[in-house]
Amino acid sequence: xxxxxxxxxxxxxxxxxxxxxxxxxxxxxxxxxxxxxxxxxxxxxxxxxxxxxxxxxxxxxxxxxxxxxxxxxxxxxxxxxxxxxxxxxxxxxxxxxxxxxxxxxxxxxxxxxxxxxxxxxxxxxxxxxxxxxxxxxxxxxxxxxxxxxxxxxxxxxxxxxxxxxxxxxxxxxxxxxxxxxxxxxxxxxxxxxxxxxxxxxxxxxxxxxxxxxxxxxxxxxxxxxxxxxxxxxxxxxxxxxxxxx
Amino acid sequence: xxxxxxxxxxxxxxxxxxxxxxxxxxxxxxxxxxxxxxxxxxxxxxxxxxxxxxxxxxxxxxxxxxxxxxxxxxxxxxxxxxxxxxxxxxxxxxxxxxxxxxxxxxxxxxxxxxxxxxxxxxxxxxxxxxxxxxxxxxxxxxxxxxxxxxxxxxxxxxxxxxxxxxxxxxxxxxxxxxxxxxxxxxxxxxxxxxxxxxxxxxxxxxxxxxxxxxxxxxxxxxxxxxxxxxxxxxxxxxxxxxxxxxxxxxxxxxxxxxxxxxxxxxxxxxxxxxxxxxxxxxxxxxxxxxxxxxxxxxxxxxxxxxxxxxxxxxxxxxxxxxxxxxxxxxxxxxxxxxxxxxxxxxxxxxxxxxxxxxxxxxxxxxxxxxxxxxxxxxxxxxxxxxxxxxxxxxxxxxxxxxxxxxxxxxxxxxxxxxxxxxxxxxxxxxxxxxxxxxxxxxxxxxxxxxxxxxxxxxxxxxxxxxxxxxxxxxxx
Numbered sequence: 001x002x003x004x005x006x007x008x009x010x011x012x013x014x015x016x017x018x019x020x021x022x023x024x025x026x027x028x029x030x031x032x033x034x035x036x037x038x039x040x041x042x043x044x045x046x047x048x049x050x051x052x053x054x055x056x057x058x059x060x061x062x063x064x065x066x067x068x069x070x071x072x073x074x075x076x077x078x079x080x081x082x083x084x085x086x087x088x089x090x091x092x093x094x095x096x097x098x099x100x101x102x103x104x105x106x107x108x109x110x111x112x113x114x115x116x117x118x119x120x121x122x123x124x125x126x127x128x129x130x131x132x133x134x135x136x137x138x139x140x141x142x143x144x145x146x147x148x149x150x151x152x153x154x155x156x157x158x159x160x161x162x163x164x165x166x167x168x169x170x171x172x173x174x175x176x177x178x179x180x181x182x183x184x185x186x187x188x189x190x191x192x193x194x195x196x197x198x199x200x201x202x203x204x205x206x207x208x209x210x211x212x213x214x215x216x217x218x219x220x221x222x223x224x225x226x227x228x229x230x231x232x233x234x235x236x237x238x239x240x241x242x243x244x245x
Numbered sequence: 246x247x248x249x250x251x252x253x254x255x256x257x258x259x260x261x262x263x264x265x266x267x268x269x270x271x272x273x274x275x276x277x278x279x280x281x282x283x284x285x286x287x288x289x290x291x292x293x294x295x296x297x298x299x300x301x302x303x304x305x306x307x308x309x310x311x312x313x314x315x316x317x318x319x320x321x322x323x324x325x326x327x328x329x330x331x332x333x334x335x336x337x338x339x340x341x342x343x344x345x346x347x348x349x350x351x352x353x354x355x356x357x358x359x360x361x362x363x364x365x366x367x368x369x370x371x372x373x374x375x376x377x378x379x380x381x382x383x384x385x386x387x388x389x390x391x392x393x394x395x396x397x398x399x400x401x402x403x404x405x406x407x408x409x410x411x412x413x414x415x416x417x418x419x420x421x422x423x424x425x426x427x428x429x430x431x432x433x434x435x436x437x438x439x440x441x442x443x444x445x446x447x448x449x450x451x452x453x454x455x456x457x458x459x460x461x462x463x464x465x466x467x468x469x470x471x472x473x474x475x476x477x478x479x480x481x482x483x484x485x486x487x488x489x490x491x492x493x494x495x496x497x498x499x500x501x502x503x504x505x506x507x508x509x510x511x512x513x514x515x516x517x518x519x520x521x522x523x524x525x526x527x528x529x530x531x532x533x534x535x536x537x538x539x540x541x542x543x544x545x546x547x548x549x550x551x552x553x554x555x556x557x558x559x560x561x562x563x564x565x566x567x568x569x570x571x572x573x574x575x576x577x578x579x580x581x582x583x584x585x586x587x588x589x590x591x592x593x594x595x596x597x598x599x600x601x602x603x604x605x606x607x608x609x610x611x612x613x614x615x616x617x618x619x620x621x622x623x624x625x626x627x628x629x630x631x632x633x634x635x636x637x638x639x640x641x642x643x644x645x646x647x648x649x650x651x652x653x654x655x656x657x658x659x660x661x662x663x664x665x666x667x668x669x670x671x672x673x674x675x676x677x678x679x680x681x682x683x684x685x686x687x688x689x690x691x692x693x694x695x696x697x698x699x700x701x702x703x704x705x706x707x708x709x710x711x712x713x714x715x716x717x718x719x720x721x
Binding site: 011048177185217 | 256257260261264265270574575578579612613614615616617618619620622623633636639640641642643651655656658659661662663664665668672675689692693695696697698699700702703705706707708710711712
């Protein structure tokens with residue numbers, strides 16, 4: 001099975017350690033991952049802000065780059081959701097883009113889907129002796145419908161104590177350009193999320209999307225709560241020899 | 246406070262002010278979470294909810310596809326039942342028709358059933374200019390009217406008020422409008438409801454003209470339907486001599502059996518009840534029973550234009566339940582007034598810019614009043630994909646004038662992402678400048694750093710790390 005990694009522009013630029021964690025994890029499980037160099041960005045920011053034509057160009061680039069793989073791993077819930085849910089809206093029915101999207105989009109998977117559904121593993125042999133709370137990001141929850149896959153993976157991590165997050169299904173307030181266009185509301189939502197996270201007594205808040213984590217983590221850090229944020233991949237890649245914290 | 250939304254600031258400014266109001270945020274959080282939880286409980290108990298929802302959407306879509314046919318059928322049925330049908334292209338025409346109808350009765354007072362359509366067209370203000378006083382009889386609408394306020398929620402218009410504020414409004418304002426509040430009125434909900442009941446009873450018994458909207462209009466029989474909780478609607482619909490109903494053209498359903506679906510979807514989605522306390526239906530006029538004269542004013546006011554948009558038209562499925570408001574994290578923090586329209590929340594953010602256009606700064610800001618979290622779509626009983634329409638309307642806004650800085654930034658980002666070598670160069674430039682990024686960014690970046698720290702920019706992108714790793718492997 002040929003697995004390609006679509007790292008996403010945000011992870012590529014700001015959170016390369018998430019990408020390195022994905023590789024370490026999958027290689028530990030015996031899978032080779034390819035990184036097609038032509039990849040750039042899925043176009044989510046353009047699409048969500050109203051710049052449809054720019055998003056279309058990036059969608060064309062995406063389906064060309066990832067046409068020949070059996071699975072395309074996207075370690076970001078909102079980017080995976082962009083491809084699976086919104087790409088079909090970018091091409092007219094019957095158009096070349098639409099046909100390509102229909103072929104490629106179903107192969108796009110979040111890390112938890114790849115592990116649980118395709119590779120059939122929930123215990124990935126990770127070690128992370130910390131108290132963790134999980135925030136199910138909106139697109140992971142409502143577009144990808146990840147269900148309890150991430151929590152099942154976390155529960156199987158040796159040493160990890162998973163604690164429930166109050167108001168977990170409520171949006172953290174990031175929302176891409178929403179975070180700056182409606183900064184006051186975004187900050188109020190982020191502040192509530194940070195308070196819920198701090199109330200759990202967890203050391204780490206975990207999610208499948210670094211853009212949400214950048215917002216939640218930035219708020220947690222500004223408010224000096226002491227709670228850190230980590231992408232699911234980093235916790236699953238963590239071992240006694242190479243701990244994530 | 247103004248009783249209209251004219252001259253409102255754009256959503257982000259109004260919302261910023263609201264987030265700073267601790268009392269408002271407390272009121273909204275408590276109320277929305279209570280209704281939200283009730284809704285979830287009564288929806289979860291139905292194992293065929295998903296099919297009911299699909300049926301509701303399908304019935305509405307069929308009506309919208311053949312709207313001309315169903316509207317003419319409705320007109321014929323209402324006329325045959327002894328009612329008179331009027332067609333209003335916009336708010337001004339609807340207000341003129343209603344004003345003339347009231348004048349023709351010789352009365353200068355009307356009682357009103359809670360109605361979104363009449364608020365949308367500013368009917369009370371138009372009647373006021375013609376010397377006609379309209380009395381709102383829904384408890385929450387009464388609170389809004391007595392307080393010279395505007396509604397902030399579709400179902401619970403006074404959701405932004407708590408009971409001590411309501412007591413104060415009743416105590417100071419009721420006397421101007423009729424029966425005053427009793428001496429020593431407390432903020433006990435029962436005492437407040439009793440004061441409203443006594444105040445309104447006089448209006449019900451003495452007013453000869455009533456104005457309503459309708460939740461549904463059945464084309465086959467010409468029957469209009471109102472769902473309510475308090476019984477004030479039933480009073481207005483049965484006691485006066487003349488009844489005038491102002492109804493949006495999208496409210497028509499083909500037959501009575503279609504109501505079966507909506508009478509389940511609506512109460513569970515709106516008040517979180519299995520069934521609403523009062524469902525009133527009326528068909529034309531019945532000699533010796535109820536109003537002697539019935540007028541139906543069918544209102545377009547931007548609906549035909551909305552129907553012409555293949556993506557946006559799904560907003561016309563809306564049955565005004567408010568489930569999307571009650572679940573929305575943005576509405577919860579911004580409050581209803583920030584949306585500058587009688588339709589607040591997620592549905593307002595897609596309905597108002599379609600009904601009014603996106604030419605004003607406020608209306609153009611509404612499609613952005615969402616983090617696109619998708620909770621609204623999930624609870625919508627007629628499956629309106631609100632995030633899809635929001636993005637569609639953002640495209641419309643961007644096509645217009647302005648947004649010059651954003652357009653330049655998006656074009657630049659599009660250029661960088663258009664080629665992986667350009668992206669790699671941009672990432673190396675960012676990595677090299679990583680030590681220069683201040684904790685508090687200037688200009689638009691301040692919107693981020695005012696409340697959040699920014700992540701450290703890593704020295705090396707993933708792409709460069711990968712390339713090095715594989716070059717090394719190749720050399721070995």
